[in-house]
Amino acid sequence: MCVVLDPGHGGKDPGAKGFFSLCEKDLTLDVVNRIKPLLEGSSIHVILTRTTDQEMHRLKRSEFAYEQQADLFVSIHANSMGSRTEISGIETFYLSRQARPQKNYFLGNICDKRHVLQVADSLLKNNNTYSRLLAQSIHNNVVHHLVRNGFSTKDRGVRQEAYCVLLRSQVPIQAPIPHMMLASLVEIGYITNEEDAACLRQSPYRQLIAEGISDGIKKFLCEKGLI
Numbered sequence: 610m611c612v613v614l615d616p617g618h619g620g621k622d623p624g625a626k627g628f629f630s631l632c633e634k635d636l637t638l639d640v641v642n643r644i645k646p647l648l649e650g651s652s653i654h655v656i657l658t659r660t661t662d663q664e665m666h667r668l669k670r671s672e673f674a675y676e677q678q679a680d681l682f683v684s685i686h687a688n689s690m691g692s693r694t695e696i697s698g699i700e701t702f703y704l705s706r707q708a709r710p711q712k713n714y715f716l717g718n719i720c721d722k723r724h725v726l727q728v729a730d731s732l733l734k735n736n737n738t739y740s741r742l743l744a745q746s747i748h749n750n751v752v753h754h755l756v757r758n759g760f761s762t763k764d765r766g767v768r769q770e771a772y773c774v775l776l777r778s779q780v781p782i783q784a785p786i787p788h789m790m791l792a793s794l795v796e797i798g799y800i801t802n803e804e805d806a807a808c809l810r811q812s813p814y815r816q817l818i819a820e821g822i823s824d825g826i827k828k829f830l831c832e833k834g835l836i
């Protein structure tokens with residue numbers, strides 16, 4: 610079983626910036642570096658899209674995962690809401706056919722290629738349920754793990770989205786044989802919210818998030834008989 614973990618942003622792309630000078634690209638790399646040793650074992654091979662502060666285009670990330678024949682692709686991000694500092698919490702996304710594509714979405718580039726859309730559609734149909742279950746397993750384990758340890762981080766739930774990092778993961782344009790890859794994107798908190806940021810700046814809190822994500826992935830794989 611191959612799991613590709615994707616620390617969002619990097620290099621010249623810092624991602625979101627928030628309270629206490631927190632920077633998304635640093636948080637995501639820190640959390641992914643914590644998840645890796647927890648997840649890795651005899652039956653799970655973990656590969657990272659980046660291991661240092663380097664830039665990588667978002668479409669290249671899932672393409673990389675696809676090239677690695679990954680079974681699971683989990684992208685880690687931290688959220689921001691500009692001046693709306695009251696917004697906080699953790700949310701987890703999975704790709705959905707129902708989600709409306711917005712700007713920067715890969716779908717816009719392929720809409721003139723009907724055969725690609727047909728492949729994407731059938732893959733989405735197959736992957737949708739499992740991607741949702743993966744997202745739910747990760748999300749529930751993170752939230753429950755934080756609550757068990759005395760944190761009352763807001764649970765913003767599991768959502769459908771058409772993020773391009775997820776979409777690309779379902780559309781094997783170059784490959785002749787579609788490889789099933791489930792994808793999920795975790796937003797570990799709003800760094801533009803002071804309470805979330807105060808938690809995220811603490812190493813033990815980031816460790817709890819990493820443990821929750823790792824447990825969620827493992828439980829999903831166990832329940833589905835994949836490990």
Ligand SMILES: [Zn+2]
Nearest residue numbers: 617624686687
């Ligand atoms: Zn991000």
